[in-house]
Amino acid sequence: MKKVELSDTDKEELNKLEKIAGKQLPYRFPNKRGLTFQIVEFIRPGFIKRRIFDRNGHCLFLIKYNLDRTIAEFIEFGVTDGHYFRKTVWNEKDEKNEFYQYQKQQITDFAKIKTKLQYYRSMVQEKKAEVLPLENDMKQYANELENHAYYQKEWVKRDKVTDTAAIHSLEKAEKLDFTKKRDLRRALQLRNVLRISAINSGFKTYNKNVTNFQKRMTDLHLGKIKYLHPMDVLSDHDLRHASNLLAGAAAEELVNKKIKEVQFGKILIHNLILPYPYEKQTKLGNNQIDHLVIASSGIFCFETKARTSKNHSYDMLKDYSEIADQVAKHKESIKYVLEKSNNPAIINLLKRIPSIDQLIRNVVVVVSRTEEKFTLEKIERYERVGIEVCQLDDIQSLLVKAPAGIGLQPEEVSAIGEEMTNNKALEEEKTFSENILLFEDDMKLDEKAVDEQLYHANQVIKHIEHINNLLADYLSGAREWRQLYQQYRYWKKFYDQVRSFVDAETYYKQHQIDKEILDKI
Incomplete structure (x- = not known):
């Protein structure tokens, strides 16, 4: 003082x-x-x-x-801010000491403030020149990713899917041709949806990449990719159901081929849906029969089951309740059509034969998914209620053997075939909630369509990897740029506050x- x-x-x-x-x-x-x-x-x-x-x-x-x-x-x-100031002090000898200050930063010369500002301005511009190409590359890959994501359709559809549509998509996805016996046998195997499982596994990886990437983009305030979203993937239950459905279709086709090998006058109707008076009420539902064969030896109603044999045998008793109820409805629906027929040939036939039940023969064909040679155990209960159980190789002998007193004339075979066809239910095929449709919502699915979808999915993953790799360098550069920019703003504000x-x-x-x-x- x-x-x-x-x-x-x-x-x-x-x-x-x-x-x-x-x-x-x-x-x-x-x-x-x-x-x-x-x-x-x-x-x-x-x-x-x-x-x-x-x-x-x-x-x-x-x-x-x-x-x-x-x-x-x-x-x-x-x-605007009292923290910025220039302080000038004179001592007892009137000697001046001057400095500029903001927060803890003291500068004795205004020129130094300007120098600091110019330095950080140039550093910010230099770092921005490094980061900008990375940012542009990311935008390019993000735009391409958005494009692929737009064309990436859901590969699984679950709403109102029929067995026919579901099986068709499974065949195409697994690259199966049911006209080839080798592919039929492959479709029967326990591991018959290998390609679908692999694709599903790929989409699980896809989902993980997409979810993590979208979260990262959100956390970094870079914005989500609009059309990029996780895909619906198949559960273990979905895969088991698809495997069983595909095996069942293959087994039916094997039965179909075996029936066609029998060389005599017959009518074969595949997947016949007949009206059936459920609960004996007037309202009609429908009942699908895998194969209906009308021959001189009778009316054969074939139900096909693809099953897994163990130790060269299969226990039929565990399926009895399900199968017995199913084939009983088959017989009832056929009887219902014949008994209400106005065709003279059918009316005379029903008068001639001892029993309509003897005319209609329920046959369960069991096709093994594991071994060609096996035995069927515990079929006695089926036999007691008139259900015949056999394997593929038994079909021919069944078709040529007629019960005593039963024999259809050619005109009767034709009349029954015509009656069944005329009574075929006109309603659409049933849909099932467990069924899935792969890749497409129509019957035009082909290998090219599948490959296109997989291509887009792979491109999405590829572009995510590119962007993630760029992000590492970009974020490092962006963080450094932000630090420099903060320094630049600090000195710019300092300069703007004290220059006047x-x-x-x-x-x-x-x-x-x-x-x-x-x-x-």
Whole structure:
């Protein structure tokens, strides 16, 4: 603190100042800063503090005087933030020490602030030039990814799928041709949906990549890819059901081929749906029969089952309830059609034969999914209710053997075939909630369509990998750029706040000559 000796004038002025200390006083000194009022205070042990404000109440100047009203410190604050200021201090010898400050940063020369600003501006531009190509590459890959995602259709459809449509899509997806015996045998195997399982596994990987990628893009505030979403994938239950459905279709086709090998006059109807009076009510439902053969030896209603044999045998008893109920409905539906027929040939036939039940023969053909040679165990219960159980190789002998007193004439065979065809239910094939349709929602599915979908899925994964690889470099560069940009903003604000500060030295000289603190009030 400067030691001063006060003159009578100084003492008189101090007495005046003491009376108005702490009050808001007008500031009438001409200025271009919008200064409107000031406050003077005494600071013990021996200083006078003067603060000058603009019309918004922002303190732009703080001047600290010695008791003889000579200036000890001159501080000018930034126009928007009081943390920015330039402080000028004069010692006892009137030697000036000046520095600029923001937060903890002190700069003794304004030129250094400008140098710092220019340095960080150039560094920000340089780093941006490095990051921009990566950003452009990411946008390009993201656009291509969006395009592939747009054409990537759901590969699984579950709503209202018939057995026929489901089996068709399974055949195409597994690249099976049911006209070839080798493919039929492959479709029967326990592991008959290998390609579908592999595709499903691929889509699980696809989903994991997509989910993680979308989360990462969201977390980084880069925005989600609009059309990119996880695919519906098959559960273990779905795969088992698809495997059983495909095996059942293959078994039916093997039975179909075996029936066609029998060389005599017969009518073969495949997947016949007949009206059936469920619960003996008037309302008709429908009942699908795998194969209906009308021959001179009778009416054969074939039900095909693909089963897994164990130790060269299969226990038929465990399927009895399901099969017995099913074939009973088959027989009832055939009887229903024949008994209400107006065809004279059929009317005379029903009068001629001892029993219509003897005319209709229910046959269950069991096709093994594991071994060609096996035996059927515990079939006695089936035989007691008139259900014949056999394997593929037994079909021919069954068709040529007629029960005693049963023999159909050619015109009767034709009449029954015509009646069955005419009574074929016109309603659409039933749909099942467990069925799935792969890749397409129509019957035009082919290998090309499957491959196109897999191509788009693989391209999505490929582009995600590209973007993830670019992100590593981009994020590193972007983080560095942000740090540099923060420094640049720091120094730019510093520069903008203090570059218009007045010349403190000129102010000092003027006020040393004229010590009138209150500026002519």
